[in-house]
Amino acid sequence: MPFGLARPSRIDHSLLLAREGYLFTAQLADEERRELADTGALTISLLGRQALLVTGDAGVRLFYDEGRVQRRRAVPAPIGLSLFGPGAVHALDDDAHRHRKSMFRDALTQADVERLLEVAERRWRSELESWTEAGSGEVYAAAVDVFGASVIEWAGIREPEEQAREHARWLARIVDGFGVPGPAYVRAAGARRRCDRWASELVRDERAHQSGDPDSWLARVAAFVDHDGNPLPERVAAVELLNILRPTVAAAWLASFATIALVEHPHWRNRIREEAEQASGGAGRIATAFAHEVRRYYPFVPVLAARARRDFRFAGHVVRKGQRVLLDVYGTNHGSEWEDPWSFEPARFLEADPCTITHYVPQGGGPVDSGHRCPGEGVSNGLVALTVSLLACIDGLDLTPQDRHFSMRRRPTRPASGTRVSVGGSPSARGCPVGSQPGS
Numbered sequence: 001m002p003f004g005l006a007r008p009s010r011i012d013h014s015l016l017l018a019r020e021g022y023l024f025t026a027q028l029a030d031e032e033r034r035e036l037a038d039t040g041a042l043t044i045s046l047l048g049r050q051a052l053l054v055t056g057d058a059g060v061r062l063f064y065d066e067g068r069v070q071r072r073r074a075v076p077a078p079i080g081l082s083l084f085g086p087g088a089v090h091a092l093d094d095d096a097h098r099h100r101k102s103m104f105r106d107a108l109t110q111a112d113v114e115r116l117l118e119v120a121e122r123r124w125r126s127e128l129e130s131w132t133e134a135g136s137g138e139v140y141a142a143a144v145d146v147f148g149a150s151v152i153e154w155a156g157i158r159e160p161e162e163q164a165r166e167h168a169r170w171l172a173r174i175v176d177g178f179g180v181p182g183p184a185y186v187r188a189a190g191a192r193r194r195c196d197r198w199a200s201e202l203v204r205d206e207r208a209h210q211s212g213d214p215d216s217w218l219a220r221v222a223a224f225v226d227h228d229g230n231p232l233p234e235r236v237a238a239v240e241l242l243n244i245l246r247p248t249v250a251a252a253w254l255a256s257f258a259t260i261a262l263v264e265h266p267h268w269r270n271r272i273r274e275e276a277e278q279a280s281g282g283a284g285r286i287a288t289a290f291a292h293e294v295r296r297y298y299p300f301v302p303v304l305a306a307r308a309r310r311d312f313r314f315a316g317h318v319v320r321k322g323q324r325v326l327l328d329v330y331g332t333n334h335g336s337e338w339e340d341p342w343s344f345e346p347a348r349f350l351e352a353d354p355c356t357i358t359h360y361v362p363q364g365g366g367p368v369d370s371g372h373r374c375p376g377e378g379v380s381n382g383l384v385a386l387t388v389s390l391l392a393c394i395d396g397l398d399l400t401p402q403d404r405h406f407s408m409r410r411r412p413t414r415p416a417s418g419t420r421v422s423v424g425g426s427p428s429a430r431g432c433p434v435g436s437q438p439g440s
């Protein structure tokens with residue numbers, strides 16, 4: 001269709017997006033779905049206003065083109081404030097964004113990620129010991145505690161184990177309810193308030209006493225001088241402190257899916273086990289590729305939102321300044337640019353460098369330093385790779401009889417059963433020489 005002639009649909013898509021979640025694009029009218037697939041773009045109507053939905057490589061390039069789109073006021077307040085918090089890096093643009101982003105990048109070097117994965121491995125191993133005694137365990141609940149307590153320790157926050165686990169569960173509650181209207185959202189909002197108070201106290205104490213390691217995440221956030229030359233206001237420092245803690249706990253959702261994939265694909269489980277048994281440390285390239293495929297294949301983020309910085313045209317659509325631009329994340333991870341996109345196939349990541357695959361966007365796309373791409377991919381991929389490496393080494397690991405299904409409408413989703421596993425035989429996990437390595 002020539003420029004300017006693409007017609008917005010007359011149906012408001014907000015309800016469809018809210019109701020269908022990851023199935024949003026699959027539930028579009030046939031004609032709309034075809035247009036999105038053929039051109040990579042579709043003008044839709046959100047809350048009575050036009051928005052541009054984009055997908056695939058071209059859509060990713062547009063979405064991360066700072067000359068055309070920006071993030072200010074892009075995410076609806078009920079989601080942005082409850083998930084990221086007010087003043088967070090996610091909603092900044094240009095120099096203010098790049099400067100704040102450097103705080104995250106500096107704290108998440110390969111060495112920092114390795115240190116976090118070492119802490120997580122120690123805690124996972126001790127958790128798995130208790131599973132062996134009990135004969136079973138629940139992956140989701142254990143991963144929340146293990147990842148949460150590990151990142152709290154890594155961040156330089158000193159607190160008793162029980163308290164760290166309680167804080168991990170608060171963080172999980174924020175993730176669990178941010179996109180779900182109803183009781184889960186109310187629980188998430190309550191957890192957000194408690195986490196904000198806890199994080200503010202930590203920042204205040206750190207500023208008053210500088211008691212810990214000056215390179216810890218807590219110390220870095222407390223001392224960070226923002227783009228305007230001032231320290232972050234206490235509330236914003238608290239928000240950013242949580243912006244590493246909370247998403248690290250979110251990797252528990254991925255660990256649940258990864259366990260199911262491990263059991264359902266015994267060939268890969270054997271390969272990961274062999275790799276782990278032969279390794280002298282490090283989660284290895286097979287476990288790492290498996291983790292990438294878990295992040296591509298299973299649903300987590302449905303869409304991302306930005307706003308047009310100026311008027312422009314894209315794939316036959318006129319986009320007006322201020323109009324929302326949505327990136328179809330789930331659809332891009334399963335689009336026609338992938339070979340056999342609906343097959344779970346870790347081999348696709350064995351040779352290719354994931355950073356060079358434009359349409360691989362489970363945690364956003366584009367450049368990580370200058371754009372909004374997630375700076376935590378090494379952490380989440382590393383935690384998933386570590387998890388599957390340890391689980392693959394457990395003799396007789398199996399899923400207990402349970403409902404493995406997960407909703408494609410709820411965001412975020414996971415098997416409601418918590419992914420319970422039975423542990424048979426002796427756990428060679430104890431002897432498995434799996435160390436730690438960032439995944440990407």
Ligand code: HEM
Pocket residue numbers: 089090091101104108243244245247248250251253254300301304362363364365371372373374375376377379380
């Ligand atoms: C389940 C795991 C995770 C998922 C699904 C996830 C997903 C995402 C997505 C989709 C974005 C937005 C990208 C964009 O706007 O273009 C993002 C941004 C971000 N993530 Fe993650 N993430 C995860 C884990 C992590 C971890 C482990 C960390 C830190 C250790 C982290 C820290 C951040 C930060 C600070 C941003 C804001 C980046 C910016 O605006 O420049 N995330 N993440």
